[in-house]
Amino acid sequence: EVQLVESGGGLVQPGGSLRLSCAASGFTFSTYAMTWVRQAPGKGLEWVSGFSRGGTSTYYADSVKGRFTISRDNSKNTLFLQMNSLRADDTAIYYCLKGGWGSTFDIWGQGTMVTVSS
Amino acid sequence: QAVVTQEPSLTVSPGGTVTLTCGSSTGAVTSGHYPYWLQQKPGQAPRTLIYDTSNRHSWTPARFSGSLLGGKAALTLSGAQPEDEAEYYCLVSYSGIWVFGGGTKLTVL
Numbered sequence: 001e002v003q004l005v006e007s008g009g010g011l012v013q014p015g016g017s018l019r020l021s022c023a024a025s026g027f028t029f030s031t032y033a034m035t036w037v038r039q040a041p042g043k044g045l046e047w048v049s050g051f052s053r054g055g056t057s058t059y060y061a062d063s064v065k066g067r068f069t070i071s072r073d074n075s076k077n078t079l080f081l082q083m084n085s086l087r088a089d090d091t092a093i094y095y096c097l098k099g100g101w102g103s104t105f106d107i108w109g110q111g112t113m114v115t116v117s118s
Numbered sequence: 119q120a121v122v123t124q125e126p127s128l129t130v131s132p133g134g135t136v137t138l139t140c141g142s143s144t145g146a147v148t149s150g151h152y153p154y155w156l157q158q159k160p161g162q163a164p165r166t167l168i169y170d171t172s173n174r175h176s177w178t179p180a181r182f183s184g185s186l187l188g189g190k191a192a193l194t195l196s197g198a199q200p201e202d203e204a205e206y207y208c209l210v211s212y213s214g215i216w217v218f219g220g221g222t223k224l225t226v227l
Contacts, residue, residue: 061119095163104169
């Protein structure tokens with residue numbers, strides 16, 4: 001069974017940092033594009049960042065470029081999102097998603113909540 | 119980045135048919151934008167229904183179909199069921215950058 005489990009969310013002060021993880025299982029992780037999507041409370045979905053299939057290219061939304069970094073450890077089947085200089089408008093549920101540029105989006109994780117507040 | 123537009127809300131009668139659309143500020147939505155449709159119910163993670171314009175995932179009921187219509191991506195629900203009441207999002211690609219539409223709240227009433 002394909003499964004994605006996010007972790008690392010929590011409460012952080014404005015200007016702080018947080019690293020999210022997404023543990024993948026049930027598929028050959030290294031060969032797939034992977035993506036982060038977020039959803040602010042009561043709002044719509046926002047694409048945040050992604051890896052292309054094979055992990056050769058990375059992409060970022062303008063809203064997080066220069067502050068967030070996506071990475072992956074194929075030996076541990078894990079996707080990461082390093083978030084720096086966090087702002088109140090980064091408060092959201094962050095979802096890990098299998099798929100992206102070169103791979104079909106199909107499986108979503110259950111999400112991890114990030115709250116940026118003093 | 120581009121703006122993707124959807125109807126904010128639509129209502130369909132049980133058993134009826136409704137079409138949701140997805141437009142792009144950059145021009146016509148084409149197959150080259152690999153449009154997706156996703157469904158999200160309250161308190162749940164989204165799930166992908168349609169990929170690459172018109173392809174269903176194995177879990178997608180056959181009453182959902184995707185197409186291109188008048189320069190937009192379209193999701194048609196034929197024979198609406200009460201459980202189809204949800205928020206529907208389209209997602210389109212701009213060469214590796216993906217943009218969601220604002221979502222359509224579909225009421226089955």
